[in-house]
Amino acid sequence: MHYIVNRLIFFVLSLWAAVTINFALPRLMPGNPALAMFAKFQGQMQPQALKALELQFGFNNQPWYIQYFTYLRELVTGHWGLSFTYYPTPVTTVIHNSLPWTLGLVGVATVLSVFLGTALGIFISWRRGGFWDNILPPVTMFFQAVPYFWMALVLLFVFGFKLSWFPMAHGYGEGMPAGWNRPFLSSMLYHAVLPGITIFLGSFSGWMIGMRNNMIYTLGEDYVVFAEAKGVSPQRLMIMYAARNAILPQVTSFAIAIGNVVSGSILTEVVFSYPGIGNQLNTAVLNEDYPLIQAAFLIIAIAVLVANLVVDLLYTRLDPRVRTEGATA
Amino acid sequence: MPTPSPVVLELDNVSVAYESRAGAVNAVRDVSLKVEKDSIVGLVGESGCGKSTLAYAIMRLLKANAHVTQGSIRVNNQDVYALSAKELRKFRWNEMSMVFQSAMSALNPVMMVEDQIFDVFRSHRPNMSRSDVLKRAKELLSLVRIDHKHLKSYPHELSGGMKQRIVIAIAIALEPSLVIMDEPTTALDVVVQRSILDQIKEIQREKHFAILFISHDFSLVAELASRVAVMYAGRLVENSPAYGLRNSEGHHPYTQGLMRAIPKLTADEVTIDGIPGNPPDLITLPNGCAYHPRCPFVFELCETTKPERYRTGESELECHLFASERRGSHV
Numbered sequence: 001m002h003y004i005v006n007r008l009i010f011f012v013l014s015l016w017a018a019v020t021i022n023f024a025l026p027r028l029m030p031g032n033p034a035l036a037m038f039a040k041f042q043g044q045m046q047p048q049a050l051k052a053l054e055l056q057f058g059f060n061n062q063p064w065y066i067q068y069f070t071y072l073r074e075l076v077t078g079h080w081g082l083s084f085t086y087y088p089t090p091v092t093t094v095i096h097n098s099l100p101w102t103l104g105l106v107g108v109a110t111v112l113s114v115f116l117g118t119a120l121g122i123f124i125s126w127r128r129g130g131f132w133d134n135i136l137p138p139v140t141m142f143f144q145a146v147p148y149f150w151m152a153l154v155l156l157f158v159f160g161f162k163l164s165w166f167p168m169a170h171g172y173g174e175g176m177p178a179g180w181n182r183p184f185l186s187s188m189l190y191h192a193v194l195p196g197i198t199i200f201l202g203s204f205s206g207w208m209i210g211m212r213n214n215m216i217y218t219l220g221e222d223y224v225v226f227a228e229a230k231g232v233s234p235q236r237l238m239i240m241y242a243a244r245n246a247i248l249p250q251v252t253s254f255a256i257a258i259g260n261v262v263s264g265s266i267l268t269e270v271v272f273s274y275p276g277i278g279n280q281l282n283t284a285v286l287n288e289d290y291p292l293i294q295a296a297f298l299i300i301a302i303a304v305l306v307a308n309l310v311v312d313l314l315y316t317r318l319d320p321r322v323r324t325e326g327a328t329a
Numbered sequence: 330m331p332t333p334s335p336v337v338l339e340l341d342n343v344s345v346a347y348e349s350r351a352g353a354v355n356a357v358r359d360v361s362l363k364v365e366k367d368s369i370v371g372l373v374g375e376s377g378c379g380k381s382t383l384a385y386a387i388m389r390l391l392k393a394n395a396h397v398t399q400g401s402i403r404v405n406n407q408d409v410y411a412l413s414a415k416e417l418r419k420f421r422w423n424e425m426s427m428v429f430q431s432a433m434s435a436l437n438p439v440m441m442v443e444d445q446i447f448d449v450f451r452s453h454r455p456n457m458s459r460s461d462v463l464k465r466a467k468e469l470l471s472l473v474r475i476d477h478k479h480l481k482s483y484p485h486e487l488s489g490g491m492k493q494r495i496v497i498a499i500a501i502a503l504e505p506s507l508v509i510m511d512e513p514t515t516a517l518d519v520v521v522q523r524s525i526l527d528q529i530k531e532i533q534r535e536k537h538f539a540i541l542f543i544s545h546d547f548s549l550v551a552e553l554a555s556r557v558a559v560m561y562a563g564r565l566v567e568n569s570p571a572y573g574l575r576n577s578e579g580h581h582p583y584t585q586g587l588m589r590a591i592p593k594l595t596a597d598e599v600t601i602d603g604i605p606g607n608p609p610d611l612i613t614l615p616n617g618c619a620y621h622p623r624c625p626f627v628f629e630l631c632e633t634t635k636p637e638r639y640r641t642g643e644s645e646l647e648c649h650l651f652a653s654e655r656r657g658s659h660v
Contacts, residue, residue: 221434222434223436223437223438225429226429226436226499227445227448229388229390229422229427230449230452230499230502231419231421231449232448233452236448241437244440245437245438319438320438320483320485
């Protein structure tokens with residue numbers, strides 16, 4: 001219980017820190033969005049218009065702490081500003097429209113990669129030196145070693161352009177009304193195949209080889225040999241004694257990986273013109289869309305923190321040593 | 330003469346070798362040993378002399394790079410290496426069990442103590458009811474004097490001594506006729522070591538199983554066991570009754586060295602005499618007697634010829650000093 005309270009306090013503190021840094025960083029940078037937009041028009045804009053822009057974007061000369069509290073209030077009430085790129089669409093709407101695509105595509109591909117990789121890692125370590133143990137690590141390692149955006153381009157070229165098996169871009173068929181109906185969902189899945197494979201292949205090997213190595217290390221532990229000696233069946237030995245311990249480092253890596261889901265695959269989304277938050281972030285940076293960049297970073301930071309909190313809590317279920325803290329030898 | 334007790338463990342010329350890039354490492358060579366029912370036999374020797382390898386060989390738990398190259402290992406008259414994998418799984422723990430050297434790490438850190446005890450019964454007595462299993466687990470904990478509340482504990486919540494007691498409880502769960510104890514108290518402090526040894530003796534007296542007790546601590550083994558086997562560079566150089574170990578006469582020079590290495594706390598000055606030199610490399614053993622480079626009584630024959638096994642009284646020794654024509658001249 002003490003541990004969980006600790007984790008929650010840590011979560012709140014780091015959330016506050018992330019929010020505050022998000023406030024401070026743009027204000028420490030030289031210039032402001034109004035100047036940036038003014039510069040974009042290369043002198044075709046009247047200097048008076050600059051003042052108008054500043055007012056429009058909400059610049060004022062209030063002291064920083066007033067600005068800070070205004071910022072916090074607006075943050076909580078959901079007023080995150082208007083996107084410059086999609087002016088005057090609120091930033092929250094842009095994120096609301098793109099985040100689910102990323103969560104769906106990258107999230108599902110990552111979870112599949114973790115679970116399949118871990119399961120196969122257990123399997124090949126159990127049959128160490130066998131056929132699959134010799135084949136799978138080098139083959140999957142090849143796909144992971146190749147830069148993932150290049151992988152995306154190759155898949156796009158071969159299966160999208162040359163063979164036309166899969167669509168070349170976007171998250172669903174053009175002009176299709178969005179909705180929870182069968183044609184739309186199947187079109188969505190169809191469009192997700194190539195980017196999904198790219199993301200899956202980009203991380204699968206790490207999960208499999210990581211789990212395999214943890215397993216091999218754990219299989220040499222005394223408690224596994226002792227359990228084997230006392231007659232525990234091979235299946236129970238593999239799951240309850242070896243894998244149950246070998247999975248703990250994987251859980252920690254999983255926390256980092258789900259945090260990366262939101263920010264993770266910017267280039268994959270760009271290559272496949274996928275309507276996710278990575279693509280939006282890319283557009284935002286190209287257009288100097290400060291409110292959108294700021295919002296995207298905040299969302300990423302929150303995602304990492306939430307993912308870590310969830311995994312921390314999960315870890316207490318998996319490892320009794322964490323629960324009691326300060327374990328005695 | 331009482332009728333001889335049935336033999337629980339019988340080793341006949343057992344050799345074990347590890348494969349290595351530098352050649353075969355002969356960790357155990359020509360070891361013959363008998364452990365009778367209801368007795369404690371000690372096995373002593375320096376680190377790396379092959380004690381643990383022998384224990385793992387008896388349990389048929391050797392790593393893939395180690396093999397029994399010759400000889401036979403029989404437990405309750407059953408050749409351990411003639412069993413199929415399935416039979417072996419049933420045979421181990423029913424007939425023979427083992428307490429590991431590193432009891433601290435012999436328990437699964439993510440499983441409660443009770444589950445680790447229950448697993449023995451789940452595997453060997455699948456028809457036993459849950460309440461009977463729980464009852465038996467409580468009996469076992471009482472036997473090793475651990476509070477029943479620790480059934481619900483995780484290993485990290487227990488002290489080293491408690492963990493070792495639980496490992497012992499697991500080892501005797503099915504009342505096997507042979508329990509191999511591989512340095513069961515090495516990782517513990519002396520006080521805990523003493524209480525565990527006393528308990529081992531007490532339980533052994535009550536349950537009448539045989540123990541092969543492996544240790545590098547000569548005085549401890551001499552006190553606990555009825556017979557002591559001394560191992561040097563993979564060979565049993567001496568096998569004597571424990572009562573004969575009080576004075577150094579009539580023993581292998583290596584055994585004498587081990588005796589001298591025991592600190593004498595009653596003397597005015599505490600003196601410890603070690604054995605000069607190091608144990609030999611098991612890949613390239615010295616010619617003749619493996620102990621000759623360190624032996625104070627060495628003579629020409631030792632450097633060229635391997636000693637045979639000689640019997641004197643109740644002892645068996647591998648040393649040229651005990652060849653009948655020489656007996657008495659040096660020792």
